[in-house]
Amino acid sequence: MVSKFTAGLNAEQSRAVVTTEGPLLVLAGAGTGKTRVITHRIGHMLAQGVPARHVLAMTFTNKAAGEMKERIAGLVARQAAAELTVGTFHAFCVKALRQYADRIGIRRDFAICDGDDQLLAIKQAQRELQIPETTMQPRMCQSRVSLLKNRLVAPEACLDSDDAWEVDIGRVYERYDKSLRVRGMLDFDDLLLSLVRLLQDKAMLQTFRERYRYLCVDEYQDTNGPQYEIVRSIGGAHRNVCVVGDDDQSIYGWRGADISKILNFEKDFPNATVVRLETNYRSTVEILNGANAVIRNNPARHAKTLRSALGNGQAISIRKLRDETQEAQFVVEEIVKRVREHQTPLRDLAILFRTAVQPRAFELQLRQFGVPYVLVGGMSFFDRKEVRDVLAYLKLVANPADELSLLRVINTPPRGIGDTSIEKFLAVAAAQGLPLADVIQRSEAFPAIPATAAAAANRLLATLATLRGLQDGKDLVTLVREVVAAVSYAEEVQRCYPDPVMRAKRWEGVSELMNMAEVHARQRKDATLGTFLEDVTLNANDQEDADSQGENKLTLMTLHSAKGLEFGEVYLVGMEEGLLPHAKSLEDGNVEEERRLAYVGITRAKQRLTLTFVESRARYGQRVAVVPSRFVYEVQGLQAPTASPTRSKPVAVAKVAAKATKRRKAKTPTKP
DNA sequence: GACTGGGCGCTTTTT
DNA sequence: GCGCCCAGTC
Numbered sequence: 219m220v221s222k223f224t225a226g227l228n229a230e231q232s233r234a235v236v237t238t239e240g241p242l243l244v245l246a247g248a249g250t251g252k253t254r255v256i257t258h259r260i261g262h263m264l265a266q267g268v269p270a271r272h273v274l275a276m277t278f279t280n281k282a283a284g285e286m287k288e289r290i291a292g293l294v295a296r297q298a299a300a301e302l303t304v305g306t307f308h309a310f311c312v313k314a315l316r317q318y319a320d321r322i323g324i325r326r327d328f329a330i331c332d333g334d335d336q337l338l339a340i341k342q343a344q345r346e347l348q349i350p351e352t353t354m355q356p357r358m359c360q361s362r363v364s365l366l367k368n369r370l371v372a373p374e375a376c377l378d379s380d381d382a383w384e385v386d387i388g389r390v391y392e393r394y395d396k397s398l399r400v401r402g403m404l405d406f407d408d409l410l411l412s413l414v415r416l417l418q419d420k421a422m423l424q425t426f427r428e429r430y431r432y433l434c435v436d437e438y439q440d441t442n443g444p445q446y447e448i449v450r451s452i453g454g455a456h457r458n459v460c461v462v463g464d465d466d467q468s469i470y471g472w473r474g475a476d477i478s479k480i481l482n483f484e485k486d487f488p489n490a491t492v493v494r495l496e497t498n499y500r501s502t503v504e505i506l507n508g509a510n511a512v513i514r515n516n517p518a519r520h521a522k523t524l525r526s527a528l529g530n531g532q533a534i535s536i537r538k539l540r541d542e543t544q545e546a547q548f549v550v551e552e553i554v555k556r557v558r559e560h561q562t563p564l565r566d567l568a569i570l571f572r573t574a575v576q577p578r579a580f581e582l583q584l585r586q587f588g589v590p591y592v593l594v595g596g597m598s599f600f601d602r603k604e605v606r607d608v609l610a611y612l613k614l615v616a617n618p619a620d621e622l623s624l625l626r627v628i629n630t631p632p633r634g635i636g637d638t639s640i641e642k643f644l645a646v647a648a649a650q651g652l653p654l655a656d657v658i659q660r661s662e663a664f665p666a667i668p669a670t671a672a673a674a675a676n677r678l679l680a681t682l683a684t685l686r687g688l689q690d691g692k693d694l695v696t697l698v699r700e701v702v703a704a705v706s707y708a709e710e711v712q713r714c715y716p717d718p719v720m721r722a723k724r725w726e727g728v729s730e731l732m733n734m735a736e737v738h739a740r741q742r743k744d745a746t747l748g749t750f751l752e753d754v755t756l757n758a759n760d761q762e763d764a765d766s767q768g769e770n771k772l773t774l775m776t777l778h779s780a781k782g783l784e785f786g787e788v789y790l791v792g793m794e795e796g797l798l799p800h801a802k803s804l805e806d807g808n809v810e811e812e813r814r815l816a817y818v819g820i821t822r823a824k825q826r827l828t829l830t831f832v833e834s835r836a837r838y839g840q841r842v843a844v845v846p847s848r849f850v851y852e853v854q855g856l857q858a859p860t861a862s863p864t865r866s867k868p869v870a871v872a873k874v875a876a877k878a879t880k881r882r883k884a885k886t887p888t889k890p
Numbered sequence: 891g892a893c894t895g896g897g898c899g900c901t902t903t904t905t
Numbered sequence: 906g907c908g909c910c911c912a913g914t915c
Contacts (some may be wrong), residue, residue: 278905308905332902351910354899406905472903573902629891636891654895663911756905778903815903838900 223262235259235494241487244462247524248821249500252462256434261293264431270301274430277306278437280784300637307445309756311409322415329617330755331398331405336360338622343393349386363391367407368442368474380681401619410444417451423666438463442474455512459487465520466513467776467818469572471811483528499782502531505827508853509820515852516810524796536850540747545832546579549789550587568773570819572798577774577866594775611701615685616747621654628675631710639671655679694739694750698732777819793831818847
């Protein structure tokens with residue numbers, strides 16, 4: 219079939235584009251024009267007369283959704299583009315739940331609980347259940363609970379377990395869930411789960427099936443249980459389900475992504491058309507050879523081999539450096555040289571790494587050399603204390619039941635409500651089964667509550683209530699400004715940071731938040747405090763890179779956030795055993811996902827790829843000898859040595875390394 | 891009730 | 906090596 223939308227595509231791509239009816243699995247290797255296929259396919263469908271409102275395209279990241287929207291907008295009429303539903307799974311769930319959540323007993327104006335609030339809520343639940351943080355790390359409990367949700371496991375299932383530890387997790391899980399419900403909150407996982415529940419209602423399911431007659435899922439290999447359920451139930455009747463993905467790029471197993479979903483698509487949707495995209499338009503032969511050589515070592519996969527459409531380039535460069543400082547220096551000097559001698563724009567360059575601690579050394583060097591850069595992920599804007607404080611106030615204005623935010627700011631700025639008073643508030647609230655705010659408001663009824671603290675807390679609640687009443691008819695920026703003023707936050711910053719330079723820096727976060735409110739109000743006609751907070755929570759990480767897009771800066775990011783992107787020249791740093799593959803994954807026997815991560819990193823590069831590793835690295839403040847990653851060997855088609863890792867190292871360093879290893883080992887058995 | 895210092899534990903990756 | 910939590914002091 220010849221179509222405007224297949225022009226310039228290869229045979230496989232065209233086949234995917236014109237297969238609009240029935241199930242379709244597109245196995246798209248890295249750089250094989252996947253996004254192009256998806257967008258052209260949607261364009262083709264619209265041209266064939268499919269009404270845009272019947273099309274639902276889902277991605278995992280905001281970045282991917284944004285790119286898809288943008289590229290579709292360039293292909294089809296503006297009206298049609300506006301009627302398409304394109305967004306992340308989470309955003310789609312929010313949209314649906316805002317409309318129908320009351321059907322499953324959830325208030326439609328629920329607030330979204332982000333990762334930090336989640337951690338606080340977990341800690342609180344543990345405290346209430348008297349499970350000390352030393353026995354159960356809240357962070358690990360948090361990820362465990364999230365994983366359970368992603369596997370569609372209810373708390374009750376854990377309570378029945380024979381494993382005492384699992385039972386404790388179940389108890390925290392149950393408690394945590396209840397606390398969110400009382401506060402009118404849903405966490406990220408709940409968003410998906412709630413839609414799954416909503417779709418269990420026959421009438422609702424029918425509504426969604428009628429509305430969304432054509433589904434398209436990007437990065438299908440990252441689909442977790444609830445996401446799969448959503449696709450399966452909405453797409454189950456009409457079976458117009460197109461999934462695009464690459465099992466070799468499945469890197470979210472730790473988050474509940476289930477690689478078997480893409481491997482089993484043909485079982486779930488019998489008679490599916492399968493299209494393989496193996497022609498790579500991104501990278502040189504050398505880079506793809508390296509990528510293929512690495513990924514070949516993974517046993518369970520849809521066999522495929524990337525072929526370069528570009529031809530030969532330069533060999534992959536592999537560098538050994540002494541330590542992380544040298545590594546950073548080498549890479550940054552190299553970058554400076556590339557920019558100077560080859561006029562390579564900085565935006566074509568990226569430094570990719572495994573963990574969030576690695577960029578530090580690079581940032582230091584980049585500053586020294588005056589190279590502008592963006593650090594994607596890592597310490598986010600939203601992690602800054604001032605930002606979190608102001609956001610907590612805003613959340614409280616929007617949702618008086620938000621106990622976590624109340625606890626966060628109840629004494630910031632200091633109001634004379636100390637820990638002991640808060641303790642008492644909480645004790646009464648727990649004993650009476652009342653929300654914290656109610657206890658404060660009716661404090662006279664409870665003799666256990668200190669009067670002065672209660673009075674101060676009541677003044678705060680009254681201020682918040684006034685602000686809440688002011689919301690309507692006020693523009694967002696004014697509202698934010700008024701909230702900040704009403705709680706004297708500027709004075710608080712002044713008090714904490716007498717140094718004017720420090721103070722200005724701290725205040726930056728607050729004013730940036732106001733800027734964001736302004737931008738949000740401009741973008742959405744129906745902007746409210748609620749939509750702003752939703753936007754902030756759902757798009758937390760993308761906000762910053764959107765601002766810096768188009769600017770000519772070097773990119774620093776984790777391998778996870780690099781997926782889906784490409785750069786002319788890539789520096790893949792910290793290629794060592796323990797980092798990539800990460801020690802934790804080695805412990806869990808999960809090298810394959812690490813290998814896919816390496817594969818993702820390698821395939822980001824278009825023309826030039828440099829791998830670096832060091833001889834020793836600071837860990838927990840101690841210098842430890844390290845060995846090159848097995849992937850450094852594999853990329854060259856070699857076998858990684860299995861011999862003792864520290865054999866040729868100086869004795870002093872080797873000793874430290876041995877000690878460190880012992881310490882690790884000694885700790886392991888204490889884990890259940 | 892606010893502030894300071896010692897001790898401890900930890901580091902995967904994110905919507 | 907850093908940040909967080911807790912205990913002790915003003």
